[in-house]
Amino acid sequence: MKALCWHGKKDIRYDTVPDPRIEQPGDAIVKVSACAICGSDLHLFDGFIPGMQAGDIMGHEFMGEVVEAGPDTRDLKVGDRVVVPFTIACGACEQCRRGNYSVCERTNRNKELAEKVFGHSTAGLFGYTHLTGGYAGGQAEYVRVPHADTTHIKVPTGLADEQVLFLGDILPTGWQAAAQCDIQPTDTVAIWGAGPVGLMAMRSAQLQGARQVVVIDHIPERLAMVAQAGATPIDFDQESVVDRLRDLTGGKGPEKCIDAVGLESHAARSLDAMYDRAKQAMMLESDRPHVLREMIYVCRPAGVLSIPGVYGGLIDKIPFGASMNKGLTWRMGQTHVQRWSQALLELIAEGRIDPSFVITHSEALEDGPDMYEIFRDKEDGCVKVVLKP
Template structure:
């Protein structure tokens, strides 16, 4: 079959790879109908995640049709239209029983790698390096789905593929940030990043009752989507001094909840960005925490900060003093999507949550390399490139 593979730093190519097969009686084989790029993929492309191998199939956010099931699969049958959570969990270990699905003890067969890096291993993720399991990704004609009864969810009739696609990762990730960040009715919420995850965090905050939601970015097309589709306020950090403006908008306090949806390659127009970028390129630090720093300084005393962006290892000049002295709650996680996807699909069916506007560029899988270039460079207003195998 054809698949979009990582072939080196900032290099991807459509190659012929082996078709997936059932290896475990809990597996399903899914014919991919749509698969999308994600901002965290750019960390793989740029070589910031060191456990990629040439020929690895990329992609972790997808929807498709079940074409084969293992003998132990009971919830799905051939022909079902399913969206699959990007993180792989067994549903039976201690972490899964406590709804910490991305921390599953059995989803990552390469647990030794992250244990060496982080002390303990998270679960596995499709197409996201050998540190997270070495699982083949979704930018392909077919994909093997382990623990299919746990990770695949039937899409309701009437919900389009383009809408349901983002229930795989962007929507549950964003919802988790608002939920575990503690958003409650009447809150003011600030979200750094107007990509797919940031927009979904903003929409989740609104649906959870936040009084004001402000999304911070520099790309006008994305900010326009936030205002038009999500219904949140926006702030362009290239034309606005973010910290005093947030203080002004909140009566001098700062936002109740700050959600960072940018990750290890954050951009900023201040001098600290050049310093961070240089240290990252020299591998003196692995990540640029610009947006996390700003979120910590912005949050009101006693507020909370939730980090949704992907980070790898070490950062420099982390503002631990402000975090402690302001009494902030800092949380983060890879997405516990299994907790949220059924509810999100119901909201999609009721038109409370729309996501298809994120698919700004839909193209054949054969144009995947061009799609990733467009997505990385943010050309032509690209928010997400979506591939049709």
Template sequence: MRALCYHGKKDIRCDNVPDPKIEDGRDAIIKVSSCAICGSDLHLFDGFMPGMMKGDIVGHEFMGEVVEVGRDNKKLKVGDRVVVPFTICCGECDQCRRGNFSVCERSNRNKDVADKLFGHTTAGLFGYTHLTGGYAGGQAEYVRVPFADVAPVKVPNGLTDEQVLFLGDIFPTGWQAAVQCDIQPTDTVAIWGAGPVGQFAIRSALLLGAKQVVCIDHVPERLAMARAGGAITIDFDNESVLERLAELTQGKGPEKCIDAVGMEAHATRSIDSMYDRAKQALMLETDRAHVLREMIYVCRPAGVLSIPGVYGGLLDKIPFGALMNKGLTVRTGQTHVNRWAEDLLHRIEEGQIDPSFVITHTVGLEQGPEMYTTFRDKQDGCIKVVLKP
């Protein structure tokens, strides 16, 4: 089969690789009908996430048709159309029973390595670093899905791939980011980043009743999409984020702040952004923390910081004194997709939201390698890429 494979920093190739096979009775094999490139895939592409090996199949946003089912899988049958969450969960461990699917205690095949790095294991993830299990990803013609009697979400008739594909990651991620804010009707929610997750966080915050949502970015196409979704926008290239947020909140600051950027944050003319880049170049820190610092500074006391943006390692110069003395609450984590998927599927069916709004490019799988660069560099108005194997 064809699959997009990692061959090193900035080197993704469309290779011919062996077809996946059933390895456990709970497995299923999915013939992929649609998959997508995610912002967190760019962390692999840019070399910021350790634990990748040459030939690893990448991608964790995918859906398709069940073509083979393990003998112990009673949930799925051949012909079912499913969206597969990016988090692999067993459904049986203590964390899964609590609904904390992204920290499943059993699905990470490299649990010992994750334990050493993070203190405790995370769940296994499709198409990501070997720190999360080294599972083959979904930017391929076929995928083996472990524990396939737990996570896959069956798609009802009448919905297109484009409407439901993002239930596997970015829609629940934006939704969880907003839910973690405990949004009240009087709240201003400030969201850093107008990429795909930021776009869903905007719409989720408004669905959850925020008074106003403010989105900070500098890419014109992304800012226009944010405004179309109901956000007030701040272009950090041309105006002061601090001054504009103060103006919009009568000097009080936003009650809730969402970091939809993560480890590759930057800001034009920002001293601490330049500091982070220098520290990264010298291998003295792994991630850029500009957005986190700015959120801590501007958030109203007793507010909430919600962090769906991915971080992989070590940060420097975090103003923890401000965080503590302002009484801020921090909520973060990979997304517990199955906690939210059914509710969000119903919202799509009811017409509350059509997630296909975020798609700007649809191409064949073989064009995937070049689209990584297009997406990373925000060329051609690119916000979200869907691949068709």
């Protein structure tokens, strides 16, 4: 089959690779009908996340049709149309029973390696380094889905791929980011980053009842989407984020702040952003935490910082004293996709949210290597890329 494979920093290739096969009785094989490039794929493309090996298949946001099901699968049959969550969940361990699917205790087959790096293992993740199990990703014609009974979302008839594809990652990620804020009707929610996750967090915060949603970015096409959705855009290249947020909140700051950027944050005129790039170049810091610093500074006392943006290693110069003295609550983590999937599927079916609004490019899988560069460089108005095998 054909797949997009990682061969090193900024080197994604359209390769011929072996077809996946059933390896465990609970596996299923899915023929991919649509997949997407995610912002966290760019962290692998740019070489910021360790644990990749040459030839690894990329991608963790995909859907398709079941073409083979192992003998122990009970909830799937050949012909079922499914979205596959990026979090591989056993459904039976203590964390899964509590709904904490992204830290499933059983699905990371490189658990010992992850424990050395993180202290405890995360769940297995599709297409996301050998620290999370080394599972082949979904930017391919076919994918093996382990623990398939608890690692799928069945798609009802009448919904297009583009409407439901993002149930596998960015929609529940944005929803969880907002849910972690415990949004109240009087709240202002500020979101850093108007990429796909930030835009989903924006719609989620609106649906969860925020009085005012503000989104910070500097890409015109993204800011236009923010304004079109009825949120307030801030262009950080044109105005002070701190001053503008104070103006919008009567000088008090937003109650809830969401970091939808993660480890590659930047600000062209910021001294701390230049500091981060210098330390990164000298391998003294792995991640750039400009957004975290700004959120801590601007958030209203007793507020909440929600962090869906991916961080992979070490950060520096975090004003933790300010966070402690302001009484801020931090909530973060990979997304517990299966916790939110059915409720979000109902919202889509009811027409209350259509996640396809973020799609700007739909291309063939073979065009994936070029689309990685276009997506990373935000060329041609690119916000979200869908690929079709």
